[in-house]
Amino acid sequence: MNKEILKDGEPCDHPGCLNHISHPCEGCGRIGGLSMNLEITEKLIESVPQTYGEAILQYPWLKYIKFESHEYDNRTTIENAIFLLKSADALACLYGSLLEQDI
Ligand SMILES: [Zn+2]
Numbered sequence: 001m002n003k004e005i006l007k008d009g010e011p012c013d014h015p016g017c018l019n020h021i022s023h024p025c026e027g028c029g030r031i032g033g034l035s036m037n038l039e040i041t042e043k044l045i046e047s048v049p050q051t052y053g054e055a056i057l058q059y060p061w062l063k064y065i066k067f068e069s070h071e072y073d074n075r076t077t078i079e080n081a082i083f084l085l086k087s088a089d090a091l092a093c094l095y096g097s098l099l100e101q102d103i
């Protein structure tokens with residue numbers, strides 16, 4: 001399969017394509033379904049907590065985000081990386097809007 005036509009996060013035909021985070025996928029050669037630089041991909045994946053328990057320890061602000069712990073555990077590492085980025089962004093915006101209010 002040509003990895004050029006696969007979008008980031010889109011699995012190839014290889015079973016468990018997106019779960020290949022310790023080594024490149026045998027099917028498409030990507031790590032975690034990402035087509036970016038191998039070294040950067042490895043760094044990104046290392047920084048994402050693998051379980052909800054690890055995530056809540058590393059990012060205590062997660063307790064202010066509404067989601068179920070099993071949702072985190074059931075997602076791929078890449079999906080959780082996106083989730084963490086979006087959640088941090090949402091919290092920062094909320095905090096900023098509170099600072100702007102006259103209380
Ligand atoms: Zn693959």
